[in-house]
Each structure stands twice: as structure tokens, then as C-alpha cells.
Amino acid sequence: xxxxxxxxxxxxxxxxxxxxxxxxxxxxxxxxxxxxxxxxxxxxxxxxxxxxxxxxxxxxxxxxxxxxxxxxxxxxxxxxxxxxxxxxxxxxxxxxxxxxxxxxxxxxxxxxxxxxxxxxxxxxxxxxxxxxxxxxxxxxxxxxxxxxxxxxxxxxxxxxxxxxxxxxxxxxxxxxxxxxxxxxxxxxxxxxxxxxxxxxxxxxxxxxxxxxxxxxxxxxxxxxxxxxxxxxxxxxxxxxxxxxxxxxxxxxxxxxxxxxxxxxxxxxxxxxxxxxxxxxxxxxxxxxxxxxxxxxxxxxxxxxxxxxxxxxxxxxxxxxxxxxxxxxxxxxxxxxxxxxxxxxxxxxxxxxxxxxxxxxxxxxxxxxxxxxxxxxxxxxxxxxxxxxxxxxxxxxxxxxxxxxxxxxxxxxxxxxxxxxxxxxxxxxxxxxxxxxxxxxxxxxxxxxxxxxxxxxxxxxxxxxxxxxxxxxxxxxxxxxxxxxxxxxxxxxxxxxxxxxxxxxxxxxxxxxxxxxxxxxxxxxxxxxxxxxxxxxxxxxxxxxxx
Numbered sequence: 140x141x142x143x144x145x146x147x148x149x150x151x152x153x154x155x156x157x158x159x160x161x162x163x164x165x166x167x168x169x170x171x172x173x174x175x176x177x178x179x180x181x182x183x184x185x186x187x188x189x190x191x192x193x194x195x196x197x198x199x200x201x202x203x204x205x206x207x208x209x210x211x212x213x214x215x216x217x218x219x220x221x222x223x224x225x226x227x228x229x230x231x232x233x234x235x236x237x238x239x240x241x242x243x244x245x246x247x248x249x250x251x252x253x254x255x256x257x258x259x260x261x262x263x264x265x266x267x268x269x270x271x272x273x274x275x276x277x278x279x280x281x282x283x284x285x286x287x288x289x290x291x292x293x294x295x296x297x298x299x300x301x302x303x304x305x306x307x308x309x310x311x312x313x314x315x316x317x318x319x320x321x322x323x324x325x326x327x328x329x330x331x332x333x334x335x336x337x338x339x340x341x342x343x344x345x346x347x348x349x350x351x352x353x354x355x356x357x358x359x360x361x362x363x364x365x366x367x368x369x370x371x372x373x374x375x376x377x378x379x380x381x382x383x384x385x386x387x388x389x390x391x392x393x394x395x396x397x398x399x400x401x402x403x404x405x406x407x408x409x410x411x412x413x414x415x416x417x418x419x420x421x422x423x424x425x426x427x428x429x430x431x432x433x434x435x436x437x438x439x440x441x442x443x444x445x446x447x448x449x450x451x452x453x454x455x456x457x458x459x460x461x462x463x464x465x466x467x468x469x470x471x472x473x474x475x476x477x478x479x480x481x482x483x484x485x486x487x488x489x490x491x492x493x494x495x496x497x498x499x500x501x502x503x504x505x506x507x508x509x510x511x512x513x514x515x516x517x518x519x520x521x522x523x524x525x526x527x528x529x530x531x532x533x534x535x536x537x538x539x540x541x542x543x544x545x546x547x548x549x550x551x552x553x554x555x556x557x558x559x560x561x562x563x564x565x566x567x568x569x570x571x572x573x574x575x576x577x578x579x580x581x582x583x584x585x586x587x588x589x590x591x592x593x594x595x596x597x598x599x600x601x602x603x604x605x606x607x608x609x610x611x612x613x614x615x616x617x618x619x620x621x622x623x624x625x626x627x628x629x630x631x632x633x634x635x636x637x638x639x640x641x642x643x644x645x646x647x648x649x650x651x652x653x654x655x656x657x658x659x660x661x662x663x664x665x666x667x668x669x670x671x672x673x674x675x676x677x678x679x680x681x682x683x684x685x
Contacts, residue, residue: 155183159269162281166293170305170317174331175389176382180396182295182307188397189308190284192487193322194296197274197286200260202227209260210274212286212598212610213585215461216258217682223257223634225274228622230636236645242655245662248631249680252643256633256681259610259622275598275610287586320400322488331388332401334533343384344401346533347501353377355384356404356519358530359504368511368519369530380516387521404524405531406490413474413496413532417503427546431556435568439580439592443606443618444664445657451570451582455559457672458571458583461597463561465547468495468535475500479535480549482561494533501534595676606663607677618659619677630656631680 154160160182167182190196198211203221211222234255241251263270265278272284279288283295292304299311306312307319314326321333330336334346342348345357352364360369365377372380391398433451440448448454459465464483470476477497482488496504508530511519515526540553548554549561557563562574569581578584580592587593590602599608603615611623618630626632628649629641638644640652647655667673 154271157271157283159271159281159283162269163283163293163295166281166305167295167307170307170319171389173305173317173329174319175385175392177389179389179392184396185307185392186296189296189320191397192308192400192402193310193320194308195286195298195310196284196296197272197298199272202260203257208272210272210286211258211260212262212275215597215678217679220681221257223259224261225259225263225622226261228257228259228634230624230634232644234643234645236647237643242642245659245675248643248659249675249683252631253681253683255643256621258681259634262610262622334401335537343388344404346401346405346531347505349505353381355381356524356527356531358508358527358532359501359534360508361505363508367516368527369508370510370513370516372513372516380519384520391521399521402487402491404527405494405533408494408525408528408531410493411474411528413476413500415500415503416476417497417499427558428544429546429558431544432558432568432570435556435580436570436582439582439594440664442592442604443594444660444667446664446668448668453671454583454667455571457667458594459559460583460672461595461676461678462571462573462583462585465549465559465561467547468492473535474532480547480561481535482549488535491533494531495535496532498534498536498538501532504532597677607673607675609677618656618663619675619680621677621681628652628656630659633681 164182168178171179198214199208200222202209202224204223204227207224209222209224237251241247260274262274263276267276267278268280270276270282273282273286275287276282277289279291281293285294285297287299288294289301291300294306297306297309301313303312303315305317309318309321311323315324316328318324318330321330323335325337327336328340330342332344333342336342337349339348339351341353343355345354348354348357348360350362351360354366356368357366363371365372367380388398436451437448466481466483468479468481473479473492473495475496479495479497511526511530519526537550542551543555545551545554545557547559548557548563551563553565554563555567557566558570560572564576566575567579569575571583572581573585575581575584576588578587578590581587582594584593584596586598587596588600593602593605595607596602596605597609599611601613606618608617608620610621614623614626616628617626620632622634623632624636626635626638628639631643632641635644640647640649
């Protein structure tokens with residue numbers, strides 16, 4: 140799926156002879172000194188711990204061309220496919236067109252093109268240097284075992300970031316620095332063991348804090364400083380308690396090369412219903428209307444496949460097959476009084492499910508947060524966190540900005556007419572997606588930016604009218620294609636640039652291409668409408684079998 144979380148101990152360790160290691164090790168030590176006031180040892184000693192919970196080890200395969208290790212953007216590629224490192228591709232190699240027998244139907248085309256289908260890894264772009272074991276890295280330096288970073292530096296064991304630096308074992312960070320072990324951070328610095336923080340600094344073992352400074356063991360806070368267990372302390376009291384706890388963390392790390400996580404602290408607390416009911420705001424009773432999204436799906440289907448698909452929800456299994464699985468958690472299974480959309484496949488967070496609340500409840504808590512008592516603050520330590528039972532509730536969703544007609548969304552920011560998915564960011568008219576950003580008319584797509592009218596589009600930017608594609612940039616009217624740039628009106632193309640009216644990387648006369656395309660599209664549309672599923676997708680055509 141979109142990401143693979145390491146739950147088992149790894150047997151292979153970071154190669155300390157790599158040129159990138161020396162600088163990353165210095166960055167690690169500097170970050171530890173910033174956070175804990177002291178160094179705690181070599182980076183290589185903490186690899187297993189950093190990959191656990193939030194960290195992510197990308198899938199690797201051997202290049203079929205050279206045998207070199209090739210890091211992939213996702214885990215969905217079929218097992219027996221061929222792989223190639225980005226630096227081994229001849230983007231301008233030309234191929235002979237398929238003959239009439241090879242283009243009679245989809246099965247024939249896929250069979251004929253098996254020797255041209257290589258899935259690409261080690262995608263290092265722009266002004267990037269000193270990158271190892273990583274992929275989809277743009278304009279970044281000193282990166283190790285990481286993926287999907289742009290304009291960042293000194294990053295290890297992390298995924299999904301922009302304009303960030305000194306980051307270790309982190310999942311998703313934008314404009315962040317000096318952070319270790321965290322899940323989703325925005326414009327935050329000097330943070331350790333955190334879950335969804337924004338515009339904050341010096342945060343330890345905390346979840347859902349915004350605009351806060353100097354907070355330990357805090358939950359659902361906004362605009363606070365010098366807090367422990369949500370209790371605001373006098374400067375001297377806070378500094379003394381912080382020194383004690385940070386010393387305890389550092390000692391534990393030096394001794395065991397790991398320390399208890401925020402997820403374990405919250406997960407070890409007993410199940411406790413939230414003792415509050417949030418009043419519905421004016422206008423909130425407006426019913427969700429699926430009709431605009433249904434119409435958007437029909438429009439997108441017609442644009443791509445020239446036929447009317449019928450009902451959107453009939454295609455849920457197909458559209459969700461390459462996106463994270465979501466379930467609705469009912470009140471009673473969590474601490475919430477509301478239903479919550481749950482990203483079922485993110486296993487680390489599963490152990491805090493019983494302490495989960497809805498975003499509206501978290502927002503209400505931040506207005507009048509519960510706190511621990513002053514005497515309890517003095518007793519708080521890594522081995523005594525049961526004190527947090529009254530304050531440690533964690534939201535599983537997040538809503539920001541102006542949104543309209545959005546339902547079953549885990550994260551939603553400035554979006555309109557979106558349904559069933561996560562991380563709808565400045566998007567509209569989309570469903571069954573994960574992280575469509577600044578996009579519209581997107582269905583069954585993941586990690587897709589600045590695109591429109593797509594079904595089954597993944598890990599791509601700047602697409603217009605695309606069906607079953609992966610790792611493509613600035614393309615339009617493409618079908619079943621992988622790692623293409625500036626390709627238009629083409630099908631079944633892999634690892635090419637600047638092509639038009641091509642099938643299998645070979646150019647056809649425009650009239651002939653359109654004739655073949657119309658026949659293939661009709662086959663795809665009829666099969667999808669009849670079975671509500673497809674035999675082929677962009678991740679399995681490289682193996683010639685489903």
C-alpha cells in the first residue's frame with residue numbers, strides 16, 4: 140500500500156562507510172544536543188528504534204539492469220516485476236511500434252510490452268546530492284532511507300516532507316527542523332515524540348498542539364507555553380521539571396537505545412469515555428450531499444472512458460484497492476461521542492484507538508483543556524504516566540480552513556465536495572483518495588498534486604486526464620503509464636519523456652493512435668462497468684498478470 144511500517148527487527152544496518160553517514164551522524168548528534176542538552180551516541184545505534192512507529196523503510200529491489208539496490212516509492216508493484224534505477228534509464232531510447240496482432244486487445248498489448256516495462260526507483264531529481272537508500276527526493280542533500288522529500292537536508296528514516304532539516308524517524312513534516320520520532324508536523328522546531336503538531340516549538344511527548352512553546356505530555360492545546368500535562372507552570376518550576384524529564388529520556392536512550400513512545404504511553408492508559416458533549420454549531424446540521432461528487436465521478440469517467448459508469452459507490456472496491464483502507468469507528472470503541480474515520484492500515488496508531496476522539500471534540504478541549512494537578516506534575520516521569528489519564532485524548536482527524544460538503548475524511552483543509560479518504564488539501568470533487576493536493580475530479584488516487592480528471596493516478600504531479608498511472612509529471616491524456624514526463628495522448632508508456640500519440644514508448648501517426656485508443660478504451664470501460672473492477676492496473680501490468 141502507500142507505506143510499509145517496520146514492526147520487526149531489521150538485520151541489515153546502516154553502512155557507516157557511506158559518504159552520507161558521516162554528515163548525517165554529525166547532524167544526529169547536533170539534534171540530540173539541541174533536544175536533550177547532550178549527545179546520546181552514534182546514529183547507527185538507533186536505526187531500529189527510529190524505524191519503529193513513525194519511521195519508514197522504503198521497499199527495495201535489485202535493478203534488473205545492474206543488480207544495484209533500488210529504492211521504490213511504494214510497495215504496490217507486483218512481486219515478479221523488473222526494476223531499474225532512475226540513473227540507468229535511457230529516456231530517449233526509441234522502440235518499434237507493435238504490429239497489428241499485438242494491439243488487438245489489452246492482454247495482447249501487455250504481453251507484447253513486457254520487455255519494456257521496468258518500474259523505477261532511486262528517483263533523485265534537481266539539485267540533490269549525498270542521497271542513499273531513498274527515492275523521490277527533489278533538491279535535497281544528505282538523505283538516507285527516506286522518501287518523498289523536497290528542498291530538505293539531513294533526513295534519515297523518514298517519509299513525506301518539504302523544506303525540513305535535521306529530521307529522524309518522522310512521518311510527514313513541512314517546514315520543520317530538529318525533530319525526532321513524530322507523526323505530522325507543520326512549521327515546528329525542536330520536537331520529540333509528537334503526534335500532529337503545528338506552529339510549535341520545544342514539544343515533547345505531546346499530541347495535537349498548535350501555537351505552543353515548551354510543552355511536555357500535553358494534549359489538545361492551543362497558544363500555551365511552559366505546560367506539563369496541560370498545566371501551565373511558573374518559568375523556574377517548568378525549567379526544573381523539564382531538565383529532570385529530559386535527563387531521564389537521555390539516560391534511557393543511552394542505556395537501551397530506545398525509549399518509551401508517545402503511542403505506548405497513551406496506549407497503556409485505560410479506556411475512558413470523554414466526559415463532554417460538543418454542541419453542534421449553526422449550519423453544522425446541513426446534510427452531506429453526495430450528488431455533486433457522483434456527478435463529478437460520472438464526468439471524469441466520461442472524459443477518460445467515454446461511457447456512463449453508473450453509481451460511484453458501486454466502484455468502491457476498485458477505487459480503494461490502492462489507497463489505505465478506512466473504517467468508521469463507532470462511539471464506544473473509542474473515547475469519542477462521535478463517529479470517527481479510521482485509517483485502518485496505519486498499525487502503530489492502533490494501540491491508541493481506545494483514546495481517540497473526533498476533531499470537533501479536540502477543538503473544544505483546546506478551549507478549556509483539562510490539566511493534571513500541580514502535585515502530580517512533580518511526580519510525572521517516564522515510569523509514571525498514569526497521571527495523564529484525564530488529559531491524554533488524541534484526535535484521529537483534522538479539519539482546517541473553509542470546507543464544504545465533505546464526508547468521511549480523515550484530514551481536510553480548504554476542500555469542497557470530497558468523500559471517503561484522507562488528506563484532502565485544497566481539493567474538490569474527489570473521492571476514495573489519499574492526499575490529493577490542489578487537485579480536482581480525482582478518484583481512487585494517492586499522493587497526487589496539482590492534477591485533475593484522474594482515476595487510479597498515483598505518486599504524480601501535474602496530470603490532466605489520466606487513468607491508471609504512477610510516478611508521472613506534467614502529462615495529459617495518458618493511460619497505464621509509469622515514470623513519464625511531458626507525455627501526451629499516450630498509452631502503456633514506461634520511463635520516457637516528451638512523447639505524443641505513443642503506445643509502449645513507440646510513436647504512432649495521430650489517426651492510427653486515436654483508432655487504437657478508442658478500441659482499447661471501449662474494452663476498459665465495458666469491463667469496468669460490468670465487473671466494477673479491472674484485470675489490469677498500473678502496478679500489475681509489469682508482471683503480465685493480475
